[in-house]
Amino acid sequence: MTLVVLLACAIASIRPGDPAVQQVCALRVTAQLALSYVLSGLVKAVGASWRSGQAFAGIFSAETYGSGALVRLAARVPAFSPVFCWLVITYEIGFLLVFVAPRPGQIAFVILGLAFHLAVAVFMGLNKFLWAWWSAYPCLLWGLWGHG
Numbered sequence: 001m002t003l004v005v006l007l008a009c010a011i012a013s014i015r016p017g018d019p020a021v022q023q024v025c026a027l028r029v030t031a032q033l034a035l036s037y038v039l040s041g042l043v044k045a046v047g048a049s050w051r052s053g054q055a056f057a058g059i060f061s062a063e064t065y066g067s068g069a070l071v072r073l074a075a076r077v078p079a080f081s082p083v084f085c086w087l088v089i090t091y092e093i094g095f096l097l098v099f100v101a102p103r104p105g106q107i108a109f110v111i112l113g114l115a116f117h118l119a120v121a122v123f124m125g126l127n128k129f130l131w132a133w134w135s136a137y138p139c140l141l142w143g144l145w146g147h148g
Contacts, residue, residue, distance in 0.1 A: 001132040004032045008139070029139035034095055036133075037113075041092025050089060053082030065124040091116070098144070106144050110137065 008025040015021040044050040049058060060070045074080045091112060098109040114134060121130035 001032065001036065001136055002128070005029055005132070005135045005139075026139040026142050029136050030143040033133070033136040033140055034098075037092040037095035041089050041095070044085070044089045045093060050085050053085045056081035056084050060123070065126065067123040070123060088116075098140070103145075110141065113137070 008029045012022050012025040044055070047055065049055040056074055057071065059065065060067045060074070074084075095109065095113075098106050101109065114137065117130045117133045121127045
């Protein structure tokens with residue numbers, strides 16, 4: 001996603017006064033953002049470990065990206081892992097609804113997406129993931145509300 005955003009910015013900077021170029025670049029980033037969510041959700045949905053909730057323990061028990069606090073929470077609350085996994089799957093597959101939802105729904109999708117990436121950075125230490133996806137959101141917001 002970092003490369004998608006940087007390439008769009010580089011191309012847009014070549015013709016800074018050309019609104020058509022700016023729009024194409026912003027729409028390309030927005031399309032890639034939506035595609036990244038939907039495809040990720042579909043891959044998770046076909047994975048048995050995600051559907052059962054076992055993926056949560058696998059991810060958060062890992063030495064590199066783990067979170068002992070979340071693993072302990074999941075052990076205390078058995079429904080936590082499957083509910084968490086299905087919320088992620090549902091959000092990602094349903095992301096395309098951001099384009100047709102009324103504004104309050106769009107705002108909810110944006111807030112949930114930003115919060116998700118912040119949580120990934122905090123709990124898994126994937127800070128580059130945070131900035132890469134957050135940097136695509138201005139294009140999404142422009143596509144939803146900014147171009148009239």
